Amino acid sequence: MKPCISPNRVAEIACRFSEFKSVNPLPLKVENVCKTYTVKNGSLVHAVKDVSLEIHPGEILGLLGPNGAGKTTVISMITSLESIDQGEIQVFGHSLKTATLKAKQKLGVVPQEIVSHGFFSLKEVLTFHSGYYGIWNNQDRIQFLLKKLGLDSHQNKMVKQLSGGMKRRFMIAKALLHKPGLILLDEPTAGVDIQLRTSMWEFVKELRKEGVAILLTTHYLAEAEELCDRVAIIDKGKIKFQGPTGNIIRELTRKKFEVELKSAYTGADLSGLAKASSGHIISVEMKSNKLFAVVDSQLSLGDFLFHLNLQLADIMDIKTQEGNLEDAFLAVLEGKNKSPQAAL
Amino acid sequence: MMVPFLSLLNREIRRFLRVIVQTIVTPLVSSCLYLFIFGVSLGDKVQINAGYTYLAFLIPGLMMMTLINNSFQNSSSSIVTSKFTGELEDLRVVPLSSQAILWALGFGAVVRGTFVATITFLVGSIFFYFQKGFVLGVAHPFELIFFMIFSGLVFGFLGLAAAFWAKSFDQLGAVNAFILLPLTYLGGVFISIEHLHPILQIFTRMNPLFYIINGARHAVIGVSDVDIGTSIAVVSFSVFVFYWVALWSLRKGSFARWS
Ligand SMILES: Nc1ncnc2c1ncn2[C@@H]1O[C@H](COP(=O)(O)OP(=O)(O)O)[C@@H](O)[C@H]1O
Ligand SMILES: [Mg+2]
Numbered sequence: 001m002k003p004c005i006s007p008n009r010v011a012e013i014a015c016r017f018s019e020f021k022s023v024n025p026l027p028l029k030v031e032n033v034c035k036t037y038t039v040k041n042g043s044l045v046h047a048v049k050d051v052s053l054e055i056h057p058g059e060i061l062g063l064l065g066p067n068g069a070g071k072t073t074v075i076s077m078i079t080s081l082e083s084i085d086q087g088e089i090q091v092f093g094h095s096l097k098t099a100t101l102k103a104k105q106k107l108g109v110v111p112q113e114i115v116s117h118g119f120f121s122l123k124e125v126l127t128f129h130s131g132y133y134g135i136w137n138n139q140d141r142i143q144f145l146l147k148k149l150g151l152d153s154h155q156n157k158m159v160k161q162l163s164g165g166m167k168r169r170f171m172i173a174k175a176l177l178h179k180p181g182l183i184l185l186d187e188p189t190a191g192v193d194i195q196l197r198t199s200m201w202e203f204v205k206e207l208r209k210e211g212v213a214i215l216l217t218t219h220y221l222a223e224a225e226e227l228c229d230r231v232a233i234i235d236k237g238k239i240k241f242q243g244p245t246g247n248i249i250r251e252l253t254r255k256k257f258e259v260e261l262k263s264a265y266t267g268a269d270l271s272g273l274a275k276a277s278s279g280h281i282i283s284v285e286m287k288s289n290k291l292f293a294v295v296d297s298q299l300s301l302g303d304f305l306f307h308l309n310l311q312l313a314d315i316m317d318i319k320t321q322e323g324n325l326e327d328a329f330l331a332v333l334e335g336k337n338k339s340p341q342a343a344l
Numbered sequence: 345m346m347v348p349f350l351s352l353l354n355r356e357i358r359r360f361l362r363v364i365v366q367t368i369v370t371p372l373v374s375s376c377l378y379l380f381i382f383g384v385s386l387g388d389k390v391q392i393n394a395g396y397t398y399l400a401f402l403i404p405g406l407m408m409m410t411l412i413n414n415s416f417q418n419s420s421s422s423i424v425t426s427k428f429t430g431e432l433e434d435l436r437v438v439p440l441s442s443q444a445i446l447w448a449l450g451f452g453a454v455v456r457g458t459f460v461a462t463i464t465f466l467v468g469s470i471f472f473y474f475q476k477g478f479v480l481g482v483a484h485p486f487e488l489i490f491f492m493i494f495s496g497l498v499f500g501f502l503g504l505a506a507a508f509w510a511k512s513f514d515q516l517g518a519v520n521a522f523i524l525l526p527l528t529y530l531g532g533v534f535i536s537i538e539h540l541h542p543i544l545q546i547f548t549r550m551n552p553l554f555y556i557i558n559g560a561r562h563a564v565i566g567v568s569d570v571d572i573g574t575s576i577a578v579v580s581f582s583v584f585v586f587y588w589v590a591l592w593s594l595r596k597g598s599f600a601r602w603s
Pocket of ligand 2: 073
């Protein structure tokens with residue numbers, strides 16, 4: 001049989017594909033950026049060291065890390081608030097160094113700190129802000145966003161009269177006026193009540209559906225786990241781990257099994273199990289009629305029972321606990337490849 | 345392309361209109377006091393050449409004094425309050441070019457300065473009418489427009505630059521109190537250079553505000569201590585210098601908020 005695609009055709013497709021890529025550059029590409037602050041006493045703070053990140057359209061990337069890890073500094077470099085000491089940042093293919101305004105035009109930012117506006121109402125600020133993006137009449141979008149964020153009844157109030165949670169929502173509206181393809185959210189839910197937080201996340205998910213790329217920093221790991229397609233874990237200015245959220249959890253965490261037996265366990269030698277399972281079983285302990293085991297997250301319950309040579313008839317009850325992002329996060333921060341799991 | 349600039353200019357103008365009482369009433373009251381104390385009460389005792397009353401001599405000087413003060417205030421307080429609220433960070437994040445920011449703040453300052461100077465002129469004219477029984481005209485209207493716009497730009501740019509480098513409200517206040525105010529008072533607002541001690545005359549001639557104030561005086565009453573061409577040259581050169589100073593401040597200064 002003849003091959004259906006000739007080598008020429010393959011080359012042509014490859015060429016098309018690279019064209020496609022240059023026509024549709026990534027929403028965000030951060031390459032090897034570094035940032036050092038000089039503090040008042042003259043000492044240097046290496047806030048960000050050799051950080052690289054990528055975000056694709058319709059993807060939420062969680063930038064996670066403890067306080068002072070460098071998250072805000074990374075965001076500040078993307079928003080031009082801080083200069084980039086080394087490396088390169090591109091927004092939709094526009095370099096921040098050479099095409100700053102074009103890059104800014106594609107970018108929406110919700111900063112960590114609340115921005116107030118002393119003299120103006122919500123509607124006025126949103127009108128001016130649209131203007132900065134070159135949109136003279138943006139009333140439809142303004143009304144849409146105010147409504148969406150539950151602020152339409154406050155639109156003629158002064159921004160300074162809003163409560164903290166409303167100011168946050170207002171900042172989100174401000175960041176979305178020009179329909180940016182990339183949104184940076186720096187701890188948007190810090191200090192926000194649960195109800196509002198939930199509705200904010202729903203909104204973020206809607207944006208993702210529209211194909212917007214989102215960079216999010218948070219220290220609520222449960223939220224990050226639910227929301228982020230990929231996470232990057234940063235500590236002391238360095239990216240320690242980057243990948244799909246599921247992979248990180250699978251690779252870095254362990255599962256826990258608690259098996260209650262009808263009578264005391266008399267099967268295999270427990271201490272030899274780790275070896276016998278080629279490392280998949282990390283530890284097994286026996287306490288009265290219960291077996292407590294910590295296993296590799298790839299090991300299935302069935303395989304586990306097989307290794308222990310247990311029959312279903314022997315078993316009263318089984319409890320399992322999967323690892324979560326928090327475990328993976330702690331594992332990364334502790335610098336270990338696998339986390340020792342806390343007791344059930 | 346003009347939309348970002350016009351939006352920021354619009355914001356600047358509305359910002360000072362929001363505090364209209366503060367912006368208009370304060371200079372209005374102080375101008376009235378000066379006009380009353382110097383122009384009306386002392387007026388007959390002060391010698392003025394060329395047959396002009398002291399009041400007429402005083403009016404353009406006071407106009408420029410309020411213009412300088414208000415244009416400086418407009419851009420500097422805009423930047424400083426934005427540092428306080430975090431709005432300055434917003435300005436950095438949005439696609440506004442340095443040029444757009446510079447000219448929007450510059451023209452915002454021109455609008456406020458011109459506005460307040462015009463009010464000062466009107467108040468002065470009322471005093472003048474009551475004293476002399478006829479209306480004080482403007483000898484060279486285009487010259488006046490030129491001096492109001494160009495001086496407004498100079499002090500708008502200066503205010504922008506000072507506010508960018510200021511680390512606190514106090515530092516900005518110091519620029520105003522120790523540099524701008526003395527230069528204004530010693531710039532020939534109240535007295536003609538001929539009546540000064542020769543040494544003071546030399547200092548006065550080194551003060552750029554002297555040329556600005558006398559330029560406006562020429563525009564309004566047609567007489568001046570200096571050649572009008574020199575005044576025009578000094579103001580134009582100042583716009584050029586402070587444009588670069590302000591641009592440099594925008595590029596090198598910090599947009600970070602005060603915490
Ligand atoms: N303007 C600054 N000057 C000096 N040091 C700074 C500045 N901003 C941040 N840092 C330092 O850089 C590090 C990273 O801070 P940041 O990016 O704010 O962390 P995060 O947002 O992850 O909590 C911290 O050690 C912080 O103290
Ligand atoms: Mg932060």
